[in-house]
Amino acid sequence: MPLRILLVEDEAELAGAIQAVLRAEQHIVDHLAEGLGAWSLIRGELATYNLAIVDWMLPGLSGPELCRRLRGAGLTLPVLMLTALADTSHRVQGLDAGADDYLIKPFAMEELLARIRALQRRQPNYRELLLRAGPYLLDPAESCLTVQEAVGSTRITLSAKELQLLAYFMEHPREIIPGARLRSQLWSLEDDPISNVVAAQVRLLRRKLASHGLPSPIETVASKGYRFEPEP
Amino acid sequence: MPLRILLVEDEAELAGAIQAVLRAEQHIVDHLAEGLGAWSLIRGELATYNLAIVDWMLPGLSGPELCRRLRGAGLTLPVLMLTALADTSHRVQGLDAGADDYLIKPFAMEELLARIRALQRRQPNYRELLLRAGPYLLDPAESCLTVQEAVGSTRITLSAKELQLLAYFMEHPREIIPGARLRSQLWSLEDDPISNVVAAQVRLLRRKLASHGLPSPIETVASKGYRFEPEP
DNA sequence: AAGGGGATGAAAAACAGGTGAAACCGCCTG
DNA sequence: CAGGCGGTTTCACCTGTTTTTCATCCCCTT
Numbered sequence: 001m002p003l004r005i006l007l008v009e010d011e012a013e014l015a016g017a018i019q020a021v022l023r024a025e026q027h028i029v030d031h032l033a034e035g036l037g038a039w040s041l042i043r044g045e046l047a048t049y050n051l052a053i054v055d056w057m058l059p060g061l062s063g064p065e066l067c068r069r070l071r072g073a074g075l076t077l078p079v080l081m082l083t084a085l086a087d088t089s090h091r092v093q094g095l096d097a098g099a100d101d102y103l104i105k106p107f108a109m110e111e112l113l114a115r116i117r118a119l120q121r122r123q124p125n126y127r128e129l130l131l132r133a134g135p136y137l138l139d140p141a142e143s144c145l146t147v148q149e150a151v152g153s154t155r156i157t158l159s160a161k162e163l164q165l166l167a168y169f170m171e172h173p174r175e176i177i178p179g180a181r182l183r184s185q186l187w188s189l190e191d192d193p194i195s196n197v198v199a200a201q202v203r204l205l206r207r208k209l210a211s212h213g214l215p216s217p218i219e220t221v222a223s224k225g226y227r228f229e230p231e232p
Numbered sequence: 233m234p235l236r237i238l239l240v241e242d243e244a245e246l247a248g249a250i251q252a253v254l255r256a257e258q259h260i261v262d263h264l265a266e267g268l269g270a271w272s273l274i275r276g277e278l279a280t281y282n283l284a285i286v287d288w289m290l291p292g293l294s295g296p297e298l299c300r301r302l303r304g305a306g307l308t309l310p311v312l313m314l315t316a317l318a319d320t321s322h323r324v325q326g327l328d329a330g331a332d333d334y335l336i337k338p339f340a341m342e343e344l345l346a347r348i349r350a351l352q353r354r355q356p357n358y359r360e361l362l363l364r365a366g367p368y369l370l371d372p373a374e375s376c377l378t379v380q381e382a383v384g385s386t387r388i389t390l391s392a393k394e395l396q397l398l399a400y401f402m403e404h405p406r407e408i409i410p411g412a413r414l415r416s417q418l419w420s421l422e423d424d425p426i427s428n429v430v431a432a433q434v435r436l437l438r439r440k441l442a443s444h445g446l447p448s449p450i451e452t453v454a455s456k457g458y459r460f461e462p463e464p
Numbered sequence: 465a466a467g468g469g470g471a472t473g474a475a476a477a478a479c480a481g482g483t484g485a486a487a488c489c490g491c492c493t494g
Numbered sequence: 495c496a497g498g499c500g501g502t503t504t505c506a507c508c509t510g511t512t513t514t515t516c517a518t519c520c521c522c523t524t
Contacts, residue, residue, distance in 0.1 A: 024490085036336065046346030159501055176374060179481080180257070184342050193341065197503060199481055204502085222511055223392065223480055224375060256479095391512055411470080429514060431470055436513085454522050455469055 001140035002026040002164055003050040003120065004185070008038040008066070009082065010058055014105075018053065021109045026160040030189050035061025039069055042077065046184050049077055051116060054099075056083040064097035071098035078119045082107075133170040134230025136217065140167065147214055154212050161186075162205050169218060169228035178225035202226060233372040234258040234396050235282040235352065236417070240270040240298070241314065242290055246337075250285065253341040255420075258392050262421045267293030271301055274309065278416050281309055283348060286331075288315040296329035303330035310351045312344075365402040366462025368449065372399065379446055386444050393418075394437050401450060401460035410457035434458060 005022055009015040010033045022029045030047065032038045035058040042049065052070075056063040067079050081099040100122075101115055131138040135148035144157045145166065158166065164186050169177070179198045187197060206216045219227050237254055241247040242265045254261045262279065264270050267290045274281060284302075288295040299311050313331040332354070333347055363370040367380035376389045377398065390398065396418050401409070411430045419429060438448045451459050 040335065040339075040347075041343060043350065044343045044346035045350050046340075046342050161502070180342075180345075184346070189340055189342055192504095195504070196481075200483090200503065203482065220481070221389075393513065424514095427515070428470075432472090432514070435471065435473095452470065 001167070002028060002160060003116070004028045004047055005030070005116075006038060006041065006049045006052045007031045008033075008035060008052065008058060008063070009055040010034065011055070017109070018112065021112070025113060028164075028186065028188055034059045035063065035066040039066055041189075042070065042075065043073065047189065048185065051078050051080065051119065053080045053082065053112075056081055064093055064099070067097035067099050078123065080112075080115060080119060131167060131170050133173045133228070134217075136166075136170060136230055138163070138167060138170055147212075149214075154214065156208060156212050158208070159204075161201050162208065165201055165205055169226070170230075173228050173230050176221050176225045176227050181225070233399075234260060234392065235348070236260045236279060237262070237348075238270060238273065238281045238284045239263045240265075240267060240284065240290060240295070241287040242266065243287070249341065250344065253345065257345060260396075260418065260420050266291050267295065267298040271298055274302065274307065275305065279421065280417065283310050283312065283351065285312045285314065285344075288313055296331070299329040299331050310355065312347060312351060314339075363399060363402050365405045365460070366449075368398075368402060368462060370395070370399060370402055379444075381446075386446065388440060388444050390440070393433055394440065397433055397437055401458070402462075405460050405462050408453050408457045408459050413457070 002025075005027050007015060007018055007022070007029055009018065009031070012033075015031055015033070019029050019031055030041070030049075032041065035054075038052070038054070039061060041047075042052070054063040054066055058066070061069075063081055063083075067081070070077060070079065078100045079098065080101045080103060082103050082105055084105045101119055103112060103115060131140065137146045137148070138144075139146070140163060142157075143160070143163045144155055147154045147156070165182065168182065168186060182198050182202075183193075202218060206218055209216055215232060217229050217232075219229060221227055234257075237259050239247060239250055239254070239261055241250065241263070244265075247263055247265070251261050251263055262273070262281075264273065267286075270284070270286070271293060273279070274284065286295045286298055290298070293301075295313055295315075299313070302309060302311065310332045311330065312333050312335060314335050314337055316337050333351055335344060335347060361371075361373075363372070369378045369380070370376075371378070372395060374389075375392070375395045376387055379386045379388070397414065400414065400417060414430045414434075415425075434450060438450055441448055449461050451461060453459055
């Protein structure tokens with residue numbers, strides 16, 4: 001399932017490579033080059049991150065320092081630290097600061113991905129597979145949706161964005177969700193803030209459901225947002 | 233839920249952008265370019281602010297100085313300070329002065345919004361939930377009103393302005409509220425002062441209630457104002 | 465009786481969101 | 495490496511709702 005990841009790395013080239021790889025894995029990535037901004041971004045609650053990848057050496061607020069702050073604020077967000085030094089003394093410092101895992105540069109991208117998966121599995125609230133709301137059953141691993149109907153059920157395979165969107169809706173059933181919230185939670189903060197991606201994607205999702213003969217569970221609440229209504 | 237926000241920022245362009253974003257979120261915004269005016273505006277009773285966004289560097293009364301004065305006067309109004317990166321070394325000064333949070337320029341507008349939400353949640357009297365007066369029950373999150381009746385109850389969904397207006401009435405039950413006060417509390421001080429938005433909006437609200445078969449709890453006290461009377 | 469503030473209905477303006485076509489992009493395949 | 499493909503985003507335009515304005519009208523106060 002796609003994760004929301006904060007990457008804090010000041011070497012532009014490495015950062016770019018990591019972003020590309022993570023995005024290819026369908027993750028939503030925000031990138032910052034310095035620690036103070038990361039700190040404020042996480043505190044701001046603009047987006048809910050599932051993981052932070054933090055370089056050891058950063059201008060301003062260093063990686064371990066950022067980590068310490070996070071822990072100090074009571075946040076359990078998994079942190080994967082990147083360090084250029086195989087130095088064990090640093091390792092201890094980092095663990096003290098509250099990092100969850102280490103990767104020593106240079107590393108293979110495959111290993112980064114593996115570490116991320118491992119870290120996620122270790123999460124206490126690690127959501128094993130399915131998400132259910134009313135007759136809707138979402139399987140992020142297969143990225144497909146199964147809907148119970150009066151007779152039998154329908155199975156629909158979803159694209160990455162459709163999955164993310166529907167997952168967010170299903171995690172907040174019946175709640176009025178402003179378009180702007182979907183925007184900040186499901187799209188990287190870096191891209192153009194004036195665009196109607198959200199409306200467009202909602203439309204695609206609605207249309208896909210409709211094309212399978214299902215009634216749309218997503219209603220629009222005029223100038224307030226969208227609402228996912230599991231029961232008809 | 234919409235907030236009343238005072239923005240004190242002397243860079244015209246940034247100020248404009250911030251205003252636009254906040255207004256898009258339904259907040260009511262007043263903008264000033266210097267600290268002294270802000271000080272007097274907050275002390276005056278023209279409007280009651282839920283939040284002040286204050287630039288660090290201001291002509292006349294500086295941000296921290298304004299902050300200190302507010303605290304000195306015993307006001308607990310949350311203050312979000314904007315600082316240029318160069319001023320971050322002064323952070324401690326700002327905290328001393330009594331600011332509640334910081335944002336380092338440049339920042340993403342989305343982040344500003346998130347900080348504002350976080351700040352509100354931190355408020356001691358933070359009332360996420362419901363507002364009640366007599367048989368009227370207002371739910372800002374759902375932006376709907378539920379009215380208890382002899383038999384059963386009626387649920388009405390409200391638009392943004394209707395919600396703000398009714399909330400204000402319900403917070404001041406039985407009180408005679410001059411139209412001008414609604415005007416200054418619920419509309420930005422900047423827009424055209426000669427217009428009958430208030431009367432028009434009161435009318436819309438009354439009409440909406442009437443259309444659901446409810447007696448109007450809002451009466452007009454000739455040339456004095458309006459009164460919200462929860463019990464019939 | 466005059467004047468002012470509010471009430472009213474219609475219309476305009478402002479806005480959010482919906483829509484289809486087209487562009488774009490990474491990826492796979494021939 | 496070109497071409498095709500599915501997924502995603504953008505664009506320009508359309509629609510429906512909310513909010514404000516405007517031009518009266520009404521009624522209470524002075």
